[in-house]
Amino acid sequence: xxxxxxxxxxxxxxxxxxxxxxVAFLCNWCSYAGADLAGISRIQYPPNIRIIRVPCSGRIxxxxxxxxxxxxxxxxxxxxxxxxxxxxxxxxYYARRKFEIFSRLLDYLGLEKGRVFxxxxxxxxxxxxxxxxxxxxDEVKKLGPANKLVKTIS
Amino acid sequence: MxxxxxxxxxxxxxxxxxxxxxxxxxxxxxxxxxxxxxxxxFIRTPQEASxxxxxxxxxxxxxxxLPRRKERVAIIAKGCDARAAIVAVQENQxxxxxxxxxxxxxxxxxxxxxxxxxxxxxxxxGFSLAGDSLVLETESGGQVQLELSGLLSDSCQTxxxxxxPIADIFIGQRMPEREVEDEFAQVRSFEALSSxxxxxxxxxxxxxxxxxYACRSACPLCYCQECIVDQTQPQWFGKxxxxxxxxxxxxxxxxxxxxxxxxxGACSRACPMGLDLRLLNxxxxxxxxxxxxxxxxxxxxxxxxxxxxxPDDPQTCITEK
Numbered sequence: 001x002x003x004x005x006x007x008x009x010x011x012x013x014x015x016x017x018x019x020x021x022x023v024a025f026l027c028n029w030c031s032y033a034g035a036d037l038a039g040i041s042r043i044q045y046p047p048n049i050r051i052i053r054v055p056c057s058g059r060i061x062x063x064x065x066x067x068x069x070x071x072x073x074x075x076x077x078x079x080x081x082x083x084x085x086x087x088x089x090x091x092x093y094y095a096r097r098k099f100e101i102f103s104r105l106l107d108y109l110g111l112e113k114g115r116v117f118x119x120x121x122x123x124x125x126x127x128x129x130x131x132x133x134x135x136x137x138d139e140v141k142k143l144g145p146a147n148k149l150v151k152t153i154s
Numbered sequence: 155m156x157x158x159x160x161x162x163x164x165x166x167x168x169x170x171x172x173x174x175x176x177x178x179x180x181x182x183x184x185x186x187x188x189x190x191x192x193x194x195x196f197i198r199t200p201q202e203a204s205x206x207x208x209x210x211x212x213x214x215x216x217x218x219x220l221p222r223r224k225e226r227v228a229i230i231a232k233g234c235d236a237r238a239a240i241v242a243v244q245e246n247q248x249x250x251x252x253x254x255x256x257x258x259x260x261x262x263x264x265x266x267x268x269x270x271x272x273x274x275x276x277x278x279x280g281f282s283l284a285g286d287s288l289v290l291e292t293e294s295g296g297q298v299q300l301e302l303s304g305l306l307s308d309s310c311q312t313x314x315x316x317x318x319p320i321a322d323i324f325i326g327q328r329m330p331e332r333e334v335e336d337e338f339a340q341v342r343s344f345e346a347l348s349s350x351x352x353x354x355x356x357x358x359x360x361x362x363x364x365x366x367y368a369c370r371s372a373c374p375l376c377y378c379q380e381c382i383v384d385q386t387q388p389q390w391f392g393k394x395x396x397x398x399x400x401x402x403x404x405x406x407x408x409x410x411x412x413x414x415x416x417x418x419g420a421c422s423r424a425c426p427m428g429l430d431l432r433l434l435n436x437x438x439x440x441x442x443x444x445x446x447x448x449x450x451x452x453x454x455x456x457x458x459x460x461x462x463x464x465p466d467d468p469q470t471c472i473t474e475k
Contacts, residue, residue: 062406094461097460097463097467100470101441101442104471105405105408106405108434109401110355111349117473119474119475151394
């Protein structure tokens with residue numbers, strides 16, 4: 001846990017550069033399968049992402065996102081089935097309302113844009129998944145380590 | 155509106171509801187420990203109904219006592235109290251057939267901090283209301299006259315529903331709504347600040363917060379049996395008063411009220427540190443209203459904004475690649 005927490009100053013790139021950690025909550029039915037497709041299709045994308053498989057994007061409680069940012073994630077991605085394609089019919093519709101409100105709240109608080117991402121990735125969109133991760137990692141590298149919500153004990 | 159007549163009517167209604175056995179409990183206000191304070195009253199016998207008072211110091215939102223109440227209850231409700239009661243019914247916290255809403259029209263309640271900055275509250279022996287002003291009698295026998303409009307609580311200044319929107323019994327006349335140019339003016343001017351300035355503001359707020367959870371206790375819609383910040387398995391948030399832990403609490407508190415908060419202002423009034431907690435709540439009210447055209451606490455049939463969806467909801471937060 002301690003090691004996981006200290007993202008700041010971690011130098012794990014091949015050239016000794018700082019590498020962000022991105023926590024990705026992917027729904028079992030679409031986005032996780034999309035990531036799997038990216039893997040079996042040998043699509044190259046940055047290895048900065050740590051995937052947590054969830055049953056549905058509707059399972060995501062914004063608490064998970066906050067907790068990830070508090071405990072060392074530099075960015076969080078939540079991805080689920082495209083609207084209309086939810087395995088549970090409407091989970092992603094409810095999720096969309098939650099995300100829309102939550103992302104506006106984070107922005108209002110003054111958290112940098114580019115820490116929390118929401119997306120729709122279907123099981124057939126391996127390539128899109130690769131591009132999405134690359135986009136996120138590029139954005140987060142520009143921002144640097146996330147430390148606004150990380151508790152510092154002096 | 156405040157008048158002797160309305161107070162008497164409240165007492166009569168409470169007395170008859172109890173005497174006729176229609177309810178087991180009437181939630182209302184009684185005189186507090188100081189002339190300019192009131193306390194919540196739990197009236198269970200017709201004789202006690204004469205304890206009820208009605209004046210601009212009735213600041214508590216009594217709907218806080220509704221969730222999970224088993225007996226039949228009548229609530230003396232201002233516009234915001236009634237709206238909170240309606241949300242509690244919507245969310246199955248109390249059944250509608252056990253609840254009698256005694257609706258009132260309220261011209262705004264007095265913020266006791268504003269009053270304390272205008273006069274020596276300890277010196278006040280009594281008060282009377284004359285039109286739009288409050289006449290205070292002081293210990294020395296003198297009188298101080300203050301304009302009510304200058305003393306109103308923040309949430310009352312942008313109030314859009316002064317009369318209970320749904321009421322089984324309505325006492326007095328429904329009031330015309332206040333002319334509020336933009337109820338979200340404060341949020342809009344805050345949004346105009348840079349993100350660093352906004353972050354700085356909330357960090358300052360978090361630094362002052364002592365985490366007494368008075369905001370949570372005063373809120374009629376924070377009724378979870380176990381609050382997420384009290385959970386220990388898993389423990390989602392740190393329990394310290396470090397700014398990051400405090401801020402996480404306030405973020406989740408505000409988010410949990412998204413699409414539910416009726417802006418009664420009870421949280422801000424309860425805060426012993428005088429923090430403006432409505433700054434967060436009001437932002438979410440604005441977003442919910444703009445995105446989903448939903449204002450909570452006005453209808454029993456509508457679903458709360460985050461408990462429903464439309465297939466064509468806006469999705470500006472989605473990253474497409």
